Amino acid sequence: MQREVTASKALCPASEAELAEAIASAEGPLRILGGGTRAYGRPVEGRPLTTAALTGITLYEPGALTLVVRAGTPLADVEAALAEHGQRLPFEPMDMRGLLGTEGAPTIGGVAAANVSGPRRVQVGACRDYMLGVRLIDGRGEIIKSGGRVMKNVTGYDLVKLMAGSHGTLGVLTEISFKVLPEPEARAVLLVEGLDDATAQRAMTAALNSPFEVSGAAHAPRGVDGAPVTMIRIEGFAGSVRYRTERLKEILSRFGEVAVETDPERTAAGWRWVRDVEAFHDRPGDVWRLSLKPSEAPEVAARAEPEGALYDWGGGRLWLLMPEGTDLRARLGPFSGHATLIRASEPTRRAIASFPPQPAPVAALEAGIRRQFDPRGILNPGLMG
Structure with a gap:
């Protein structure tokens, strides 16, 4: 029943x-x-x-x-x-x-x-x-x-x-x-501290463009201890992880001193911190998630003038902490990507579309698909509008 x-x-x-x-x-x-x-x-x-x-x-x-x-x-x-x-x-x-x-x-x-x-x-x-x-x-x-x-x-x-x-x-x-x-049998995280956003972007790109199967590339301008930290993760069989760690250390050495963390609990906790955007958990403000060209992420972040930032996906995903009520799309203007409002007050979510507006042809296509699946318009109406 x-x-x-x-x-x-x-x-x-x-x-x-x-x-x-x-x-x-x-x-x-x-x-x-x-x-x-x-x-x-x-x-x-x-x-x-x-x-x-x-x-x-x-x-x-x-x-x-x-x-x-x-x-x-x-x-x-x-x-x-x-x-x-x-x-x-x-x-x-x-x-x-x-x-x-x-x-x-x-x-x-x-x-x-x-x-x-x-x-x-x-x-x-x-x-x-x-x-x-x-x-x-x-x-x-x-x-x-x-x-x-x-x-x-x-x-x-x-x-x-x-x-x-x-x-x-x-x-x-x-x-x-x-x-x-x-x-995976083993995991290692390579850490480079003190990089500015643009240099960190180049370091992440170098790691991702290598043949060493990077499974995570993130940069926090303000890490857990308050200092900038760039994180590169590799996973797999233990012998393979050891080999790839050494090769990636060579690649990243030109950006600064490279530390390596292999403790399972510490590496898991570090990537939960990135995954769940823990840097913004106890800080007031609106949270935006941007998907964009990694090479443009530092410039877009600088233009946004955020109160906090976190780069994931090698810069392809950018989390920004903004003052409450900020229309980030209006502030940024056009860029190669889109911005989604993830956390804000209800009045802000009513005033600013959470999901990025679509070009007219795409919006018409989406509306047509919704009519086919939900002709009465009763399933989460307006949620993505």
Whole structure:
């Protein structure tokens, strides 16, 4: 029987069929929620509908590196199940609770719906690249299945990619199939301190352009101890990591003294700090996430005049801490990329579009796709507007 969370009047269907019925019978807009931890975008006026009761791993074949899991399953449960077999989600999903001040538990459906991809994206790709198949309910209340459990099955593969990053505006995910990867045997992080942003950008580019399989490249103008630090991560078999570490030290030595950290706990903590943008957790202000050409990142950051910055993806992802209410797009003007408002007050999110405005032809295409999937316009209406 469908549960209703009385305190928030949120619909909490206990099965895919109940979720389909809840959407089909909805008399007005619905605010789609997973764990409720990724609260950004324009505020949605609608009845909350959560997938929190749709939990559980329905299939896990470690030997085939495939996992099928219901959308409401907590991300922590998925990661724990994989860790028992020495495996992981390749795309290193971010935990946004500290940055946004939200509570609850991130869900795997929320990760997929937002295409959440962390520092390792520079090597392995994005969340969508590991989604093999999905089940979802569209705005009519119809159940749709697309994709399969193996990479060879490309039936509906474009639809799988379409759902990644749609933020619940096209359909509500109920189940996702993933390809997973083995956990690396060893990890090393090369650290260069004291670089200005432009020099750090050149150092990250040098590392990423090398043949030594860098799995993370980040720069913090203000690191944990307050000093600038540039971080290069490599992972893999222990012997390979040792060899690549020495070669990368030679490449990076022209930028400054290179230190190497190999302690598993310290290296993991350092990259969580980058992944979750911990530098901004306890600091007031709006947080913007920019995707742009790495070579232009230092100049764009300087033009923004932020109160804080963090470079990830070798500079391809730039996090900026701005004074409250700043329209960063207006301040920057045109640049080769786009800016997303991730953290701001509700009045600011109403006044400034969180997601970057699209050119008219692209906006028309998106509107047409939404009409096909959600003809009544009830799924997270206005969230990405």
